[in-house]
Amino acid sequence: MRVGGDGWSRVGLAGAVWVALSAGGAVGAPVVAQPAAREIVDRVDQLLRGRSSRGTMEMEIVTEHWSRTMRMRLWSLGTRYALVRIESPRRDAGVATLKVGDNIWNYLPRVGRTMRVPPSLMGAAWMGSHFTNDDLVKESRIVEDYDIEMTYDGLRDGVRVWEFAMTPKPEAAVVWARVTERVRQADLMPLWARYFDDDGTLIRTLTFGDFRTMGGRLVPTRMVVQPADKPQEHTTITYTVLEFNVDLKPEFFSLERLRRAERTREEGP
Amino acid sequence: MNPWWTIGWRNLLRNRRRTAITAGALACGYFAVVIMDVLSLGMIADMIDNGTGLLLGQVQVHADDYLPDRSMYATLGGDDGVDVADLLARVESDPAVDAAAPRVYGGGLVSAGEHTGAAVLLGVDPAREVLVTRLLRGLARGRPPADTAREIVLGADLARRLAVGPGMEVVVVAPAADGSLGNDLFRVSGVFDTGIPDLDAGYAVLAVGPLQELLALAPNRIHEIAARERDPWGAPATARRVAERLAGVGPPLAVDPWTTYRPELVDYARLTTASQWIVLAVVFGMAIFGVANTMVMATFERRREFAVLLALGAAPRGIVGSVMAEAVALGALSLVLGLVVTVPVMIWFHLAPPDLGAFVGGFSMAGAFLRPVLRLEYPNAVLVGSAVALFVTAVLAAGLPALRSSRLPPAETLGGR
Numbered sequence: 001m002r003v004g005g006d007g008w009s010r011v012g013l014a015g016a017v018w019v020a021l022s023a024g025g026a027v028g029a030p031v032v033a034q035p036a037a038r039e040i041v042d043r044v045d046q047l048l049r050g051r052s053s054r055g056t057m058e059m060e061i062v063t064e065h066w067s068r069t070m071r072m073r074l075w076s077l078g079t080r081y082a083l084v085r086i087e088s089p090r091r092d093a094g095v096a097t098l099k100v101g102d103n104i105w106n107y108l109p110r111v112g113r114t115m116r117v118p119p120s121l122m123g124a125a126w127m128g129s130h131f132t133n134d135d136l137v138k139e140s141r142i143v144e145d146y147d148i149e150m151t152y153d154g155l156r157d158g159v160r161v162w163e164f165a166m167t168p169k170p171e172a173a174v175v176w177a178r179v180t181e182r183v184r185q186a187d188l189m190p191l192w193a194r195y196f197d198d199d200g201t202l203i204r205t206l207t208f209g210d211f212r213t214m215g216g217r218l219v220p221t222r223m224v225v226q227p228a229d230k231p232q233e234h235t236t237i238t239y240t241v242l243e244f245n246v247d248l249k250p251e252f253f254s255l256e257r258l259r260r261a262e263r264t265r266e267e268g269p
Numbered sequence: 270m271n272p273w274w275t276i277g278w279r280n281l282l283r284n285r286r287r288t289a290i291t292a293g294a295l296a297c298g299y300f301a302v303v304i305m306d307v308l309s310l311g312m313i314a315d316m317i318d319n320g321t322g323l324l325l326g327q328v329q330v331h332a333d334d335y336l337p338d339r340s341m342y343a344t345l346g347g348d349d350g351v352d353v354a355d356l357l358a359r360v361e362s363d364p365a366v367d368a369a370a371p372r373v374y375g376g377g378l379v380s381a382g383e384h385t386g387a388a389v390l391l392g393v394d395p396a397r398e399v400l401v402t403r404l405l406r407g408l409a410r411g412r413p414p415a416d417t418a419r420e421i422v423l424g425a426d427l428a429r430r431l432a433v434g435p436g437m438e439v440v441v442v443a444p445a446a447d448g449s450l451g452n453d454l455f456r457v458s459g460v461f462d463t464g465i466p467d468l469d470a471g472y473a474v475l476a477v478g479p480l481q482e483l484l485a486l487a488p489n490r491i492h493e494i495a496a497r498e499r500d501p502w503g504a505p506a507t508a509r510r511v512a513e514r515l516a517g518v519g520p521p522l523a524v525d526p527w528t529t530y531r532p533e534l535v536d537y538a539r540l541t542t543a544s545q546w547i548v549l550a551v552v553f554g555m556a557i558f559g560v561a562n563t564m565v566m567a568t569f570e571r572r573r574e575f576a577v578l579l580a581l582g583a584a585p586r587g588i589v590g591s592v593m594a595e596a597v598a599l600g601a602l603s604l605v606l607g608l609v610v611t612v613p614v615m616i617w618f619h620l621a622p623p624d625l626g627a628f629v630g631g632f633s634m635a636g637a638f639l640r641p642v643l644r645l646e647y648p649n650a651v652l653v654g655s656a657v658a659l660f661v662t663a664v665l666a667a668g669l670p671a672l673r674s675s676r677l678p679p680a681e682t683l684g685g686r
Contacts, residue, residue: 065342066448091449106442108452113440115380121387128448 037150041164041181042143044188052077053215055242056087061129063233070127081253086127097126098258104133107258114255130204130225130235134175145172146179160185176203187211187218202228214242273587277594280567281602291563292603295662298556299607299655300614306545306651307615311622311644313538317501320534321527323463324404326370326495327504328511329530330360333523335492336530341375341446341484343492346519350489357397359514360496365507368400372493373477375484377443377451379423381431388427388473390443392480401497404461405474411435411459414476421455425462426470433457441473445485453483504528545651553658560599560666568592568670575674576682585675592674596667600660607659618645 053076060069070092076082085096094109104117117124122134142148145168152163166179178200181193193206204227208220221239281288321327335343345351353371360369373392378385395413399405405413405422411434414420421439423431433439437457445451455475463469481488498507504526512524528535568575575588623643 061448063448065446068448089449091447095450106450108440108442108450110452111440111454113380113454115378115385115440115442116383118378118385118387121378125444127450128444 037148037162037164038143040150040162040183040188041148041166042141044181044183044190045142051244052246052248053242053244054246054248055215055239057237057239059127059129060236060238061127062235063128064230068128075248075252077248077250077253081248081250083253083257092127095127096258098253098255100253105255105258112259114259130227130233142166145169145174151180156182161191189218189220204228210238214239215244217244271590271594273590274594274598276591277596278598280571280591280595281598284567287563287567288599288602291560292599292606294559295556295600295603295659296607296610298552298662299604299659300611302545302549302552302655302658303607303611303652304614304645305548306655307618307645307647308643309541309545310646313541314501314646315642315644316537317527317534320531321501322403322497323465324402324468325527325530326401327498327501327527328360328366328496328508329525329527330356330494330496330511330515331492331523331525333521336523336525339374339492341444341486341492344486344490345492345494345522346489348490349519350487351491351519353489353491356494356515356518359518360494360511362514363496363507363510365498365500365503366511367497367499368397369494369496370394370397370401371477371491372495373480373484373486373490374492375443375451375480377441377483379421379427379431379473380440380442381433381437384431386427386430386470388424388471390441390480390483391472391474392477393474394477401495404463404468405459408459409462411457414458414474416476417478418458418476419453419455419479420458420476422459422461422474423457424469424472425460426466427473428457428460430470435459441475441483443483445483447485449485451483451485453479455479498526501527546654549651549655549658553655553662557662557666560596560663561669564592564596564667564670567595568674572674572677572682576677576679579675579677580679580683588675589671592667592671593664596663596671597660599667600663603663604656604659615645615647618643619647 054074056071056073058069058071061067068089070086071088072084072086074082074084080101082099083096086092086094094107096107098105098107104122106115106117107113108115117133123132125131126133126135146166147169149165149167150162151165152161154160156163162183162185164181164183166181168174168177176195177198178196179193180196182191183189184191189211190208192208195203195205197203204225207224207226208222209224210220210222211218212221213219214221219239219242221242223237225235227233330345332343332345332347334340342348345353345356357369357371360366371394375390375392377388377390379388380386393405395405395416399413408422409425411422414422421441423433423439428434431439435457438454439457440452441455442450442452461469461474475483477491478488481490496507496511498504505528508524508526508529512522515522515524578588579585622645625643
């Protein structure tokens, strides 16, 4: 049964979470000498994970009916804990999302209440974006859920890349029936990932760009999610500040913290 | 009067007990068919009433791209909205429309403490809504939401899941039309318990203004106008007339009768009506053998009489006419008896439907709640059809005995051979 998100979507989703997931992996541009497909994908996956992270980002959401840009701060610890707090626009300022394991809570400052997202709504959009709540909570590694096959090794647009096709293992609880991705060989930076449903139909594409060094490591600072059936819509996450391996403890990710509007020293600058 | 008619009628009185039993059997058949028909008509009326009168209304007006996706953005008049008061006045100007009410729909979460549930958020004008549908009339607890207050009425199952009741606060969260996350506190003013699981577990009713504010929709943006039509089966014609009245109001609007958005109710009504004709055929098909038996016996007893008539020069046609006249007279007597029994019961049950609530609870079918009440509607074609069937039964049953009687050999019959 496939029910959850997968590695890349999990990465993308709360953005915050993505970064969270980004820390702690290989730093810089390791040269991989013809390793097996599984090892490469795992290393890319690890590249986007980490012990802890902290940062700020912008999320631009463009839909058929409206578009908006949110600025938010994010904290993460491993893949289990993440906290995202929206700073603007004013109507949403203070809204925060806390992820602990498989649970998600939202804090609504207008009413001063915390609300747990029920399991039935894990597939719903997060803050109106093209990410889902489920993308936030998945924790497992790609190599644990998917069988991986290298489908291409060579030049694409003058850049040496690998391309992989991933199909879920029979017991894996994931959403997608097939995921393909392209990875730049020089620095193991992901270029894009494409997600397909059971019918083999492309559902969405996650594109990575603006590879820059942040917090001492090379990361894609821009990610665009493009739903295949709505080409005019997209969600773009741009990281403006990222720090890795910061001092965060599990206790930081509490409901009390979720509700706390004022910034503390532990939260960082 | 034709003497054969007189003879036929008098023959009925020869063996009064047999005539009474045969007429009683036919009258019982008539009673059974008509009562079953009017009861199923009552059940259909109940289903339509509950399926349309509870929440939907008999006629609905939407933007033409609203259904089936029910996009939050597909409001009447598009992004610019409409003059809601003008639109309501136009709909209500149709003579068959009793009342019309605006609606706004949203999807969101309702939360209280640790409990959260997903719900369809229905925004209504409470004063108008009670004139169109019954959902807010006769709430299980509390009262409808006030016109402009942040109040909410919850389905009974949803309220139970959230462990809230009238007077308690809930948080309502919904994606708004501007992309933001609409959220606000609402006080529970009432709880409805319709018996329809989808409604009771997944609907919350708010005043239209506060819901528009939550969803970041302007006051002139609504998703639906629901109208009440007195005669549900007149809704298609009413919808056509209303569509003409709304022609030219901004972007194209779709006006649909309940027969369009609840086709399963129409199918069920058709199926039930068709099955009544089968019942009619079965009941009178069985009766025909009983009547035939009576007529065979009656003509057998009169075979000497027929032989004398034939010997005196009576035409065989006259003998057939005599027996058939007796059968028609029997049919008439049975019909009168049937009407005497059926009509009072029909009127009685129509005015005071028997409530079987003590024996069985209500249940929902095809999205409509059925009460354990034997509602009875006055009959349609089956009343006349049953009368015709009763006569046809009597005449068909008499046909063979009449023919045999007209072909009796007079000499042999009178000779006792």
